[in-house]
Amino acid sequence: xxxxxxxxxxxxxxxxxxxxxxxxxxxxxxxxxxxxxxxxxxxxxxxxxxxxxxxxxxxxxxxxxxxxxxxxxxxxxxxxxxxxxxxxxxxxxxxxxxxxxxxxxxxxxxxxxxxxxxxxxxxxxxxxxxxxxxxxxxxxxxxxxxxxxxxxxxxxxxxxxxxxxxxxxxxxxxxxxx
Amino acid sequence: xxxxxxxxxxxxxxxxxxxxxxxxxxxxxxxxxxxxxxxxxxxxxxxxxxxxxxxxxxxxxxxxxxxxxxxxxxxxxxxxxxxxxxxxxxxxxxxxxxxxxxxxxxxxxxxxxxxxxxxxxxxxxxxxxxxxxxxxxxxxxxxxxxxxxxxxxxxxxxxxxxxxxxxxxxxxxxxxxxxxxxxxxxxxxxx
Numbered sequence: 001x002x003x004x005x006x007x008x009x010x011x012x013x014x015x016x017x018x019x020x021x022x023x024x025x026x027x028x029x030x031x032x033x034x035x036x037x038x039x040x041x042x043x044x045x046x047x048x049x050x051x052x053x054x055x056x057x058x059x060x061x062x063x064x065x066x067x068x069x070x071x072x073x074x075x076x077x078x079x080x081x082x083x084x085x086x087x088x089x090x091x092x093x094x095x096x097x098x099x100x101x102x103x104x105x106x107x108x109x110x111x112x113x114x115x116x117x118x119x120x121x122x123x124x125x126x127x128x129x130x131x132x133x134x135x136x137x138x139x140x141x142x143x144x145x146x147x148x149x150x151x152x153x154x155x156x157x158x159x160x161x162x163x164x165x166x167x168x169x170x171x172x173x174x175x176x177x178x
Numbered sequence: 179x180x181x182x183x184x185x186x187x188x189x190x191x192x193x194x195x196x197x198x199x200x201x202x203x204x205x206x207x208x209x210x211x212x213x214x215x216x217x218x219x220x221x222x223x224x225x226x227x228x229x230x231x232x233x234x235x236x237x238x239x240x241x242x243x244x245x246x247x248x249x250x251x252x253x254x255x256x257x258x259x260x261x262x263x264x265x266x267x268x269x270x271x272x273x274x275x276x277x278x279x280x281x282x283x284x285x286x287x288x289x290x291x292x293x294x295x296x297x298x299x300x301x302x303x304x305x306x307x308x309x310x311x312x313x314x315x316x317x318x319x320x321x322x323x324x325x326x327x328x329x330x331x332x333x334x335x336x337x338x339x340x341x342x343x344x345x346x347x348x349x350x351x352x353x354x355x356x357x358x359x360x361x362x363x364x365x366x367x368x369x
Contacts, residue, residue, distance in 0.1 A: 084338050085311055117341045119318050119327025120310070127339075 022162050030074070030100065031156040033062040034149070037073035037097060039090055041080030044107035047139040048079045056142035061149055070096040075152065076129075077145075081109035082122040094129045102132045102156070104148055107139050114138060181206075181259040184226050191225075192218055207262040212274050215265060219250075219277045228252040228261055231281035234288060236295040240321035244268035246297055250277070273298040294319035311336050 036058075040048050051058045058064055067073055070093045082090060094103070105125050108114035111134040113123030125131060132155060135148040163170045185206055189196060195218070198209035210218055222228040232251035239245060250263040267274055276299040278285040288299045289308040296317035299305055306312055313332050316323055326341040353360055 084336050085309075088334065088336060113341070117326065117343060119323070119325075119338060119341070121341075123339075123341055 023160055024157075026161045027157045027159055030161075031153040034075045034102075034152070034156075035065040035067060035073050036063050036104075037070050037076040037093065038066045038068070039076050039078045039080075039093065041078070041082060041086060041090075042109065044079035044110070044139045047142055047145065048077060048106065051142040051145045056146065058146065058149070061146070061153070063149060070094070071098065073097055074100065075102045075104060077104045077106050078110040078125045078131075079106040079139075081114065081116060082125050083120050084122055085120070087122045087125075087128055090125065091128045100161075102152055103129055104133045104135065104145075104152060105131045106135045106145060106148070107137055109138075111136065181257060184254070184257065184259060185261075188218075188222070188226060191221060205260055205262060207264060209264045212265045212267055212271075215263070216275050216277065216280070218263065219280050222252055222261065222263075223280055226254065226261075227256050228254045228259075229281075230255050231277075231283050231287075232260075234284065234291050236291045236297055236319075238295060238319065238321045244271075246272075246295060248274060248291070248297065267297060272296065273300050275300050276302040278302055293317070296320065314338075 038045070038048055050056060052064060052066060063075075065072075070076075074097075076094055076097060078090065094101070103125070105111045109116060109121070110125050111131075113121050115138070117123070122128070126134075133148045133152045135144055137144050140148070185199075188208070189199065192210075192214065195214040196208050196210060198207075200207045200209075208218075230253040232253050233249075235249040235251070237247040237249070239247060244266040246267045246269070248265055248267060252261040252263065253259070254261070265274070274297060276284070276288055278288055278299070279301070285302070285304070286308060288302055289305060291297050292299065292302075292305055293307040293309050294317060307314060310318065311332070313335065315330055316328055318327075326343050327338055329340055330338045
């Protein structure tokens with residue numbers, strides 16, 4: 001599992017050089033600069049705004065850049081009730097995000113439809129797009145959203161980025177050096 | 179004019195057309211015929227100064243004839259008085275005259291009544307669905323529409339599915355017990 005380990009930095013022998021695995025470095029970079037796409041649909045959006053504000057400060061995790069353009073975002077935080085009327089619009093925005101992308105389903109409504117077992121509410125955004133982290137709560141406290149973000153960071157740190165994205169190159173290198 | 183004088187003048191002008199007048203807890207309700215709605219509405223706004231249109235509610239009395247009952251809530255800002263107008267519409271007629279030119283706010287309220295109940299409003303400038311999407315085939319708040327919804331599909335616009343109701347709708351049963359016993363639990367505690 002690629003992980004970052006503490007390495008001797010600025011040591012007398014190697015100087016300002018760190019040896020690490022490519023996956024570990026790439027995952028570290030990606031997880032510490034997750035730019036959210038705030039799909040704030042209902043009340044959970046208020047808690048999302050509170051998390052982005054100064055008291056709970058999502059900027060500590062590198063995620064203060066909440067651009068409303070999906071082209072510049074890494075993680076879509078679906079915060080709020082997804083009605084059937086809005087569902088396909090959420091899917092369209094998700095499809096416009098470039099890879100690598102992740103999804104956090106924030107709150108009960110985005111995870112499973114919440115208290116709205118009705119004719120008009122999509123019973124969970126995972127019926128349309130793949131979700132990585134579900135956060136329960138109605139609404140979840142900002143600390144819960146931050147815990148969910150940290151869980152997503154843990155998940156990202158276990159990804160095999162190089163092998164997933166460049167399988168032919170990985171195979172070629174294996175054959176060359178095996 | 180005090181509120182009694184307001185209602186007196188309404189009864190005097192439309193004596194024959196008012197089918198019923200009830201008063202309850204200080205609220206006055208007039209039951210009228212659908213054909214007299216616009217006359218009474220204009221009179222209420224102009225002469226009685228009921229200038230604030232609060233709400234339209236529609237009731238589906240499934241099984242009764244006429245099927246729909248429409249309730250208008252009016253309020254008079256100068257006198258701080260409420261007025262309620264009720265009228266019945268049968269399903270075959272299915273349409274009432276619009277009051278959106280008398281009170282412009284009725285525009286969206288009538289669109290909602292059309293969207294949820296299927297009651298049309300004659301002369302409405304823009305009668306289309308407001309909560310569901312154009313082309314949705316059902317009227318959700320009718321009594322014959324199931325609680326969990328019906329499947330529908332409009333490609334590229336929206337879709338609906340039947341909601342899973344594990345264990346049934348969790349409704350409160352009427353009784354004098356406390357809320358812990360009145361409301362059923364999704365997972366009863368194993369004893």
